[in-house]
Structures are given as C-alpha cells and as structure tokens.
Amino acid sequence: MADEGIRRGEVPKQFQNEQASAETSTLMNVLGYGPHIRQARIEAYKASDRHYTALARGTVTWITTGSKAEGLTSFMESDRDQLIVKESVICLEDGVDSSSVPVEKTIFRSCSRISYSGHCRLLLEKDGTRIHKLVNNALCDDGFGRGLLSSDLYVNQWLNEHKPGEKAVQHERTGPSTPCTVHFLERDIVHALHFYCPSILTRWAARHRYWPSADVVREVVSLGAFVSPVGVKGSDYEHVEWRMCFNTGENVLINNLNDTQVYLYVLLKMVKKDVLKPQKKEVTSFTVKNIVLWIAENNPHSWFHERSLFHWLHEGLYALRVAIDTKELPYYLIPGRNLMAACALDHEQKRSWIATIDEMMTEGPRMILRLPKIRQAIIAHPEPLRWYSGRRIEVEMLVLIWMNRLALGMDEETDVIMQAISRRQTEIEREVRMRMIMEGARENDRCNVLFSLLM
Template identity: 85%
Template sequence: MADEGIRRDEPGEVLKQFQNEQASAETSTVMNVLGYGPHIRQARIEAYKASDRHWTAKARGTATFITTGSKAEGLTSFLESDIDELVVTERVICLEDGVDSSSVPVEKTIFRSCSRISYSGHCRLLLEKPGTPISRTVYNALCDDGFGRGLLSSDLYVNQWLNAKREEGIVQHERAGPSTPETFGVLERDTVRGLHFYCPSILTRWAARHRYWPSADVVREVVSLGAFVSPVGVKGSDYEHVEWRMCFNTGENVLINNLNDTQVNLYVLLKMVKKDVLKPQKKEVTSFTVKNIVLWIAENNPHSWFHERSLFHWLHEGLYALRVAIDTKQLPYYMIPGRNLMAACALDHEQKCSWIATIDEMRTEGPRMILRLPKIRQAIIAHPEPLRWYSGRRIELEMLQLICRNRHFLGMDVETDVIMQAINSRQMEILREVGMRMIMEGSRVNDLQNVWISMLM
C-alpha cells in the first residue's frame, strides 16, 4: 500500500455506474432506524462534549477531559461500549525538535520529543525544563537516559495512575496498553492519561496533502487542535517502556464528525464486519484500523460520489482495502503515513488466510453480504412496524438518558429539578410500554431495570 494511503482510482477518473443502488438505499434507511441517523449521532456528540466541559471545569485548570472513540463519534448507544477518555495534564507540554520553548510559561514542565531513533509516529521524551513546581506524577516517572538526562518513562507514568486512589464505587481493572480501565455501576471507562504535544511540522505535512476531503476549513480546524502523546510504545521494541505514541484524538473526532451519512454508514458496517464476522481475539484488527481505512477512502475520492445509493459500492471498496491491509500487514496511519498500523498485529498465517477467504466470499455475495451482520440481519427480517415502533422508543430513551446525565453533572437533583423528574417519568412510561409489549409477545419480563439495560446496550 502506497505511503499516501488507500487510492484505487486516479484523480479525475470517472467512476463507473454504481451497482446495487436500491439495496444501498434500503440499507441506509435501516441504519437510520437502528440509531445511526444524523440527529441521534449529533445528540450523542453534544452530550459527551458537555460532560467533557463539566469534568474539565471541575479540574480547575489542571487537566482537560476529552471523550474519544465511538462515544465521541456518536456511533454507539449509552451502554453499547466502553467510554474512551483522554485526560491531558495542563502542567506539561512536549515540543517537537526545533520548536522554540522560550514562550512556554515557567510553571509548565517542558519535554523535547526525540523521534529519530523511534518508530514512525512514536518518540521518547527528554526533560528540557522542570516546571515550578514539577508534577509529582511526572517526577516519579523520570528515569536516566544513560547520559545524565531525564527521560519520561511511559510505563512508570501509567503505573502512577494505576496506583492512584479511586472514588468509592469505582472498580479498577488491569492496565490495557496505555489505558487504565474502570467500572462504575453498569458503565465501563477506559482512561488514557496523555500530554500536550506541539508538532507544527507533522500537522503542516498532513494539511499540505492533495485531497478531495475534508474541506480547507476543516483542515485548518484539525491543525488548530494540535496533538497529544499517549504512554505506550511499539510492541516488541527495545525501548517500549520509554516510548510515547503521537495521537490526534480531537482532530480525528472532528474528521469523523465531518463525514457524510454514507461515509458514516460505511464506517459502521466495516466495524460490524470486524466485530461480528472476523471476530479478532488479540486486536489484530481494531476499530481504529477500520477508521483509518474510511478516512483514506474519503480523502481520495470526490465527495459527490458518496450518497445513499452508493453504499454497497463503498462497502465493497472498504472490504478490499481491509483485505489488502490483512494480506500485506500494511496500513498507513491517516495522520502520519509513515506509521504502519498493522506492524505489530499478532496475525498468524492461518488466520490471515481464513480472513482473506471470508472477505473474498463477502465481496462476491453482493448485497447478501449484509446478512452476515446480526444487527442488520435482525432489522431486515423484522416486520417494519414493530421495528420502527421499538427503535423510536429506544432512541427516545437514550436521548432522555443523555439529557439526564448532563443535568446530573451540572448539579441538578431529581428531588428538586422538575426537568429530571419529567425525564424519569417519561423513561418509566417507555419501559412499561416496551415491557408490556414483550409480555404480550411471549417474553417473561420481571424487572424494568433489565429492560432499561437491554434497550441501551
């Protein structure tokens, strides 16, 4: 796969007539019913932005909270997946080599990135100037680089947060890469503690690429949001314990939120293929892999070619790109093409051959490939009226839950806030209505809490 990413059509080449247009349009309609339409996506995005503002304000200038992943993209319901969260300390800044540090406030600790002897998209962080005072967490993660200079250990940094005291009711789990997973009630959260990374040359190279998408305004916004480093090295590297990975979480959130509906549906379908068809056990292929495939496809093709009647064409193209990535173990990172996202995947020959054969079968099946995806298959075989009835109530329940969650963050109490009381009342009406219909259709429903959980999964 070329360094510039996924490109199957030369610029200016006229795309052939799309096939399976009717099936594409019908699948797009089904996905709207299932909760992937623009209105519910935007409601989710705004709700998690509001919670980020709340926690950032509560940190009083010491940290910035950023929801990332599928929650920030508005693509999963309330309980459907973990909440991925990046917490960035405001006491530290990391600077790309060659960037002047004289304007950095004296209270901030400055690290200088050293990427010349690291894998692309990764770096080591050398202490240039301690802050006044230096953060205890940072100080305890410093080690010697062998030449008397302070080197920030990614391993030690994560371990500092693993050992931090938790609020009552939060259950801490084992470290997973750079994240510290936690459970509180029915919610699960993966938190990564990152640092600000000022890297103008990397973002300038990304912005200067020839592209059909995104627009110049969006490119400028992504550049303005900057970058971060997260505490994780390249698996198997001799310096894994002191390497940091460059990431662009806020910029990637903006990019995904600027995809059109067909591009979003392509992303969702490819994630379903990954989860329900390939079923990776060791993160050989991840949602991040799929995201990068979609971003490359969007950048390299005219925006007008992405419409609801072309969905199956792009699903075919996305599967082809996924097949190539699996076959060659090559997929350039969208923000830094020199970084190969498949470099460290634990993909053995037998599994690779099996996945390639499965993808080849899907690409020859045409629209019938969609029946391999349980969520889509169930929606297709369901009677339209019950499906729309249930989906409407499920989406309303989730919208109410998101509103209630953010009012709780703002300090509102159900005992005194009339809006939260009205939300709770309407939620109970929905749960009773759904529970009654389930009983009428032969289900045994004893607990509305279980109905609530199943509807928001």
C-alpha cells in the same frame, strides 16, 4: 508506504446495487446512526467533558474519544474512551522554539529519530515552576544524565496515586489505558500529554485531497496533538516510548464525514466485530477508521451518496483484505506509521480472514445478512422496528440529559428535570414491556428492559 495511502481505479458513474444501497441507508438511519441522533450524542459527551474539566479547576482537560465522541454507539453499547490531559506539561517537537511557553509549564522535547514512526521519547528540557509529583516520579536517566519520561512509570504512577471511588472497580492496565467500571458503565481512561508538532500536521495538511474541506483541515491543525503512554510492542525502548495521537482532530474528521461514509464506517466495524471476531486486537476499530478516512480523502465527495453504499462497502472490504494480506496500513495522520506492524496475525488466521472477505465481496448486498444487528432489523416487520427504535432513541436522549444533570451536581430528588426524565423513562419502559408481553415475551424486570433499550 506512499503518502497517498489507499487508492483504487476510476469509479463508474453508474453504481451497482443502487436500490439495495438506498434501502440499507434508510435502515441504518432507523437503527440509530442517522445525523440527528449522532449530533445529539456528540454534543452530550462534549458537555460532559466540559463539566469534568471545570471540576478539575485547570489541572487537567477531559476529552471523550472513540465511538462515543463520534456519536456512533448508544449509551451502554461500548466503553467510553476518555483522555485526561495534564495541563502543567507540554511536549514539543524537535526544532520548535520553547521561549513562548509559560514559565509554569514543564517542557519535554520529543526525540523521534531513533523511534518507530509515530512514536517518540520525551527528554526533560525545563522544569515548570511546580513540577507535578507524578511527572517527577516517572522520570528516569537516559544514560547521559538527562531526564527521560518513562511511559510505563507514568501509567503506573497514576494507578498507584488515584484509587477508584467507592462505586468504581479498577481493572488491569491494557496498553496506555486504565480501564474501570463505574456502576455498570465501562470506561477506558488514557492519561496523555499535550504535544505541539507543527511540522507533522503541516505535512498532513499539504497533501492533495478531495476531502476534507480547507476549513476542516485548518481546524484539525489548530487542535494539535497528544502523546499517550505506550511504546511499540517488542521495542527495546517500549517502556520509555510515547505514541503520537490526534484524538480531537480525528473526532472532527469523523464528524465531517457524510452519512454514506459514516454508514460505511459502521458496517466495516460490524464486519470486524461480528464476522472476523479478532481475539487479540489483530484488527481494531481504529484500523477500520483509517481505511474509511483514506477512502474519503482519495475520492470525490459527490460519489458518496445513499445509492452508492454497497460500492463503497466493497471498496472498504477490499482495503481491509489488502491490509490483512500485506500487514500494511498507513496511519492517516502519519503515513509512515504502519498500523498493522505489530498485529499478532498468524498465517492460518490470515488465510481464513482473506477467504471470508473474498466470500463477502462475491455475495453482493447479501453480505450484510452476516451482520446480526442488520439481519435482525431486516427480518423484523418495519412498523414494530420503527416503533421500538423510536422508544430506544428517546430513552438514550433522556439518559444523556440525566448524565449531564448529574455531572452538574443536580440532585435527582429535587431537580424537576431529572424527575421528569425519570417519569418518562418509566412510561417508555412500561410501554415496551407491555408490547413484549403481548408478543409472547415474559420479561418482568424493568431494569432489564431499560438496559436492553440502551444497548
């Protein structure tokens, strides 16, 4: 796969379906994907991460990733993906000088020469002044008397040592993540390690590109990388392999897309979820994210505006079709890693998905009627839709403030802000329930109304 990733021919100066694109862009804003609500979500989850990290007193750093960090899902719409990064360990790319690493840190050296691109094994180079028990218990022998950190053992050690609290339910491990439910909220937690890999990030930064700007490129490089405990499916060394990831850098990249690029990303995720409906993660939101990042990098930023949305949706569907057909999609940060390499996509499913995407590409703007959330919004009268969306966004903002007051240790019985939030939530819930009753619904459970507002 070439480093340039996804490329197409010249884009016409006059875009087709400009009016439909502009109307859909407005609709996306009303549905809660506009810049102001996205930024409010992003800041709320950053604040939450700071609270969790402060409580850990320097032992770990909490980082929200995925759709919550991107500001693209409401409070209860999807899982919250979080990294827990151990601060007493650092992993170094081969060839990087370790002399400046503080003595208290345990150092692992990455060995990627015999691993699939974007993956590595971690050899113990130096114990810190106090090596953590979980790290020590995850070490095994590499066959040459050297300590090798097992990704499989590392996850299992965390599961064995950290039992869920009284109000939490631990679920079965999936890949590197340890999912759990706290009250009614789903969380996917990955226990990761810092990874210093200047040569990988330098190669990415040196690519010719239209986007992102030089300042954003420098910021992404400065944020570094992580390794998460998961190997290549089917590899002989899967249990000791780690995957290189750039979660904080990807958060920055997504947050620097313009509105049209964000709407493209959201619509493609809806296509994945509501039209293709993968059952075994054959295509994921991460697949779609990489398609959007490649399209943004390889095309002038001025071509992405509200009247060109359907052009780029057509381009995104085409790129998704090619990825499914060829089972090839280069990872945006490490193009040598093929994101489709291990997808469990059989021949019949591939043919069906390609046929579906071909149909959508010929339908033009009507293709978005296949997406339930968009179709429902189009059918709704503009005034009730705007009224309901306004209440839904306000409730979500209140809940995010509540979440961070709770993380700060505030008591809902005595904290005046939390009391004010509770009163306003009750008012909104009553307004929505009364309007539902006036329009023929019979929903009397206020919790159900609040949950529906947060979905």
